[in-house]
Amino acid sequence: MTLVTIFLVSLLTQTAVSSTSILDISRAQWDALNASVSGRLRTATPFALPCFSKYNNVSVAVNEAACSAIQANYTSPNFRLESFSANMNVEYETCMSTNSGCLLDTVDPRNPLATQGTSCNQGEISPYYIDIRMAADIQAAFQFARQTGVPLSIKNSGHDYMGRSRRRNSLGIWTHNLQSMTYHSQFTPALCRTSYRAITVGAGITFEQVYEFADDNDSMFIGGYAQTIGASGGVVDTAFWRLLFGLGVDRVLEIKIVTPDGQLLTANACQNTDLFWALRGGGGGTFGVVVESTHLVEQAIPLQVINMTFIPTDTNLQEFF
Ligand SMILES: Cc1cc2nc3c(=O)[nH]c(=O)nc-3n(C[C@H](O)[C@H](O)[C@H](O)COP(=O)(O)OP(=O)(O)OC[C@H]3O[C@@H](n4cnc5c(N)ncnc54)[C@H](O)[C@@H]3O)c2cc1C
The missing domain is CATH 3.30.465.10 (Uridine Diphospho-n-acetylenolpyruvylglucosamine Reductase; domain 3)
Incomplete structure (x- = not known):
């Protein structure tokens, strides 16, 4: 297969039948996709939603226990890694052109000013994603995209500095559980x-x-x-x-x-x-x-490490360097 062919197929997937929005997909279509990936089609809400009392401007119950865990680990990369909805740089969870999203205060995640009276919105988080466990799941995602025109996005850890693991209203492909x-x-x-x-x-x-x-x-x-x-x-x-x-x-x-x-x-x-x-x-x-x-x-190369601790002063620092 030549690069040209692959590139064209890639473009086609994104644009050829682009008229269908993810919001127009019927229940029956989602059910069929879900069956083809052994029940691993998931819905996604924003990472910090449990801390908010409004979601898309509709009242919801705050989930105190879940919120407390999110606040305690809001800046932990390992905690974020386990969630499809979390990025390593929080701004990529939001739609930056409209400043619409669902963020806590990163300096003080318990700061009530970030959540009180504020609606948590979907931002860039795909409303649906597939928890990928095998190549056949990815093939099912591509087939769905070809048939419906719904765009795809691929997310692994969410480290991408340009937010390319997110696309609003796309079907997310989450590769995190390909763990061999x-x-x-x-x-x-x-x-x-x-x-x-x-x-x-x-x-x-x-x-x-x-x-x-x-x-x-x-x-x-x-x-x-x-x-x-x-x-x-x-x-x-x-x-x-x-x-x-x-x-x-x-x-x-x-x-x-x-x-x-x-x-x-x-x-x-x-x-x-x-x-x-x-x-x-x-x-x-x-x-x-x-x-x-x-x-x-x-x-493997043996590594020698010295761990030194001292109280720095003007003179001993100079000596140390
Ligand atoms: C704090 C931090 C430290 C970093 N340190 C380093 C460093 O030391 N050295 C270095 O080289 N880079 C570093 N990076 C950059 C990092 O390597 C890149 O952002 C890399 O693309 C992250 O890949 P990911 O799969 O973990 O992230 P993701 O954000 O999940 O994915 C990155 C991109 O790859 C795509 N993608 C993910 N999985 C797949 C897949 N299975 N198939 C096809 N496409 C896929 C996504 O769609 C996205 O476009 C750092 C980034 C951060 C935020």
Whole structure:
């Protein structure tokens, strides 16, 4: 498949039958989609809704217990990671052109001024999403989009600095629960001949998870610093990583991806090579939904760490530096 074909299919998915709004989809259509993904079609409300007494300007009950947990963990990346509705930068949960959303005060999440008399609105949060567990779920999402014209959005951890894991009134594809990890002492990319020491991660695995898994296998995985960033789909498409062993994207050996035409493809240096090239830096979600990726790893290097604590003064600081 050439890049041109993929790109066109991608464009078609977004625009060809764009007349149907997600709000016009019938109950029967949602039920059919839900059945095709084994009941994992979910509705989504804003992350902080439990703290509000109005939702879309209609009175609702505050859920004190849920609100208290959200207030206590409002800025915790690990807490946010577990929610489809939460982003790492809260502004991407809102529709910024209308300033419509559902946010607490990030400095003091218990500040009542943020919630009292204020309506919690849907903002950029997709009203429906699929909790993806297998490639077939992604294929069902693409088929639904092709049939209805409802746009799709892909969210993993929600770290994207430009908010590209959100699109208002889209059907969300949530990859967080693609949670597989496999260590290979000898990994040969399909149709290739050379083998490598490697780790395969599902698209929902975070850096922290893969660092620990690599360590358990006496290996070192080269990635970014924020523990909750996804190590596969979004990062491979958009990010750069560290320089000691070269760029992270150059260490990817193979990617399994569902393209907008519904195919599950394997891309590596020996097949679908143009797609493989494009996926490593081509932008999140541009060419399809990544299911898993396999990365070259290194033998673990012993690390010496000294933890020093002292009260800094003008003189001892200078001496220390
Ligand atoms: C606090 C913070 C620290 C960071 N530190 C680093 C760092 O040290 N090094 C570095 O290189 N980068 C860093 N980044 C940037 C980060 O790597 C990128 O934002 C990356 O795109 C996040 O990917 P994600 O899947 O975790 O996030 P998401 O926001 O969920 O996704 C990012 C993009 O990829 C798309 N996407 C997600 N999953 C898939 C998939 N399975 N298939 C196709 N597309 C998908 C989304 O639609 C979106 O466009 C940092 C970002 C933050 C907010």
